[in-house]
Amino acid sequence: QQQVKQSPQSLIVQKGGISIINCAYENTAFDYFPWYQQFPGKGPALLIAIRPDVSEKKEGRFTISFNKSAKQFSLHIMDSQPGDSATYFCAASQRETSGSRLTFGEGTQLTVNP
């Protein structure tokens, strides 16, 4: 059961453009929504995260927009650079009696052309 759906699967943008990756979730118990960046052959690294009590969070060129009623959130990368070329994963966290866990989207491979 895929609880977090991510799109698009791949994305190509020109240097300086805006990259937008979208995620949708079903489980209203999710209470934390991080985005991870992964370079080939490396482990993912936390990029930016948001809680559902805010609608937007910005850190440098990276912005998360969150729509609680629509159960959707998105990552915007402004002024995209070739160094941003990587795979991006959205995720959602829920707390269970056995602890909290993350559910990941399928990933988006971003290519920024120079």
Add this chain to the structure above:
Amino acid sequence: DGGITQSPKYLFRKEGQNVTLSCEQNLNHDAMYWYRQDPGQGLRLIYYSQIVNDFQKGDIAEGYSVSREKKESFPLTVTSAQKNPTAFYLCASSKIAGNYNEQFFGPGTRLTVL
């Protein structure tokens, strides 16, 4: 330097053999996780542990086993019962306290079954 180490980086196994992947962290994190990554499928949770001597099955635990005898260590054994073990395996850890599940990932182990 604090972080998560995984070894080996590459591992080759013959069919029918069990192999153990190592994961060590010196971040003083209580929780540790194992994920499997296949192309186009994101990260899928195999097992996770919130405290020593306790662990929970994730979404794809069949064919895998873990132990948590020390806070710093969470080894994963891929058994011969795992039908398709070739994949990239990622270990992560996080604090338990607070509302966030900010997970930090190791560099991964790429397992290939020959």
